[in-house]
Amino acid sequence: MGHSAESPHASIEPRPAIMAGASLLLVFGFVFFEFLRRQVEFAIEQPADWGHTLVIPAVGVWFVWRDRDALLAKPFRPTLWGLVPVLLGTGWYMLCVFGPAPLFHHNLQGLGAAMVLGGLTLGLFGWRAMGWLLFPLLYVVVFSQTISEKLLNVVTFRLQDWAAVGADIVFNVSGIECDREGNVLWIVSGLERKALNIAEACSGMRMLVAFLALGTAIAYTSTRSHWKRFVLILMGVPVALGVNILRVVTLGVGSLYDVAFAQGDFHTFIGLVWLVPAFLVYLLLIWVLEKSFPDPELAEGTA
Numbered sequence: 001m002g003h004s005a006e007s008p009h010a011s012i013e014p015r016p017a018i019m020a021g022a023s024l025l026l027v028f029g030f031v032f033f034e035f036l037r038r039q040v041e042f043a044i045e046q047p048a049d050w051g052h053t054l055v056i057p058a059v060g061v062w063f064v065w066r067d068r069d070a071l072l073a074k075p076f077r078p079t080l081w082g083l084v085p086v087l088l089g090t091g092w093y094m095l096c097v098f099g100p101a102p103l104f105h106h107n108l109q110g111l112g113a114a115m116v117l118g119g120l121t122l123g124l125f126g127w128r129a130m131g132w133l134l135f136p137l138l139y140v141v142v143f144s145q146t147i148s149e150k151l152l153n154v155v156t157f158r159l160q161d162w163a164a165v166g167a168d169i170v171f172n173v174s175g176i177e178c179d180r181e182g183n184v185l186w187i188v189s190g191l192e193r194k195a196l197n198i199a200e201a202c203s204g205m206r207m208l209v210a211f212l213a214l215g216t217a218i219a220y221t222s223t224r225s226h227w228k229r230f231v232l233i234l235m236g237v238p239v240a241l242g243v244n245i246l247r248v249v250t251l252g253v254g255s256l257y258d259v260a261f262a263q264g265d266f267h268t269f270i271g272l273v274w275l276v277p278a279f280l281v282y283l284l285l286i287w288v289l290e291k292s293f294p295d296p297e298l299a300e301g302t303a
Contacts, residue, residue, distance in 0.1 A: 060140035082123020089115025114141035166245035243278040
């Protein structure tokens with residue numbers, strides 16, 4: 001019933017559909033050029049925080065390429081239903097650009113751009129293809145955007161608390177005397193008390209976003225089971241938060257020898273280093289989940 005706008009006789013072969021899609025993508029880039037330019041600018045100016053957003057579109061394209069055989073198995077059937085999100089998204093984007101000041105916000109504008117991109121995809125390729133293209137589209141529009149500072153500040157404050165509490169526990173359990181005052185850790189070394197301030201950079205917000213992007217990609221490619229994908233994506237959150245606590249502990253231990261270890265380039269370097277064990281822990285969780293609940297088709301193939 002919902003597909004009634006899709007003509008049973010209207011179909012388009014993959015090659016001309018892809019060429020038409022490339023043309024529409026150029027038009028999309030022209031219309032939303034200012035929004036896209038700002039996103040690239042944010043990523044270039046703050047590579048440690050948002051550099052990963054430049055890679056996300058390529059990952060989305062790889063998702064589509066990975067499922068190309070299923071996607072191209074039948075001709076595409078365009079549908080007029082795609083006009084609905086195109087019109088709604090265009091209207092919303094124009095309202096955010098020319099409307100009231102509170103709506104002039106790049107994440108709100110991104111919502112409009114995402115609706116238009118989804119509508120163009122649905123309209124040109126049809127409902128069947130959208131079943132394969134929806135996840136890559138969502139992945140790109142969610143993780144290729146930078147998050148506004150206003151939203152970051154709300155979430156970051158809570159993450160700072162968790163990082164401080166977790167690091168305080170790890171220090172004291174490991175035998176290093178530590179006192180916590182809010183988001184400041186006082187590490188006792190001999191007769192000295194050295195302060196380690198859990199500032200915004202230590203909150204792990206950027207690490208969480210980047211790791212969720214990585215974890216979502218791995219979850220999507222490691223299993224066909226929707227519920228396992230959902231569980232794997234959720235597990236990325238505690239892994240990222242736990243590793244961030246260990247990152248804070250590493251900076252604290254380093255600051256006992258040299259205060260500069262908790263600042264500047266070394267601070268950023270430690271964050272990148274800790275992504276490696278986080279990734280390995282995540283792979284271990286995937287392995288445990290797959291061993292505990294193997295995909296039915298895999299189980300049948302090994303029977």
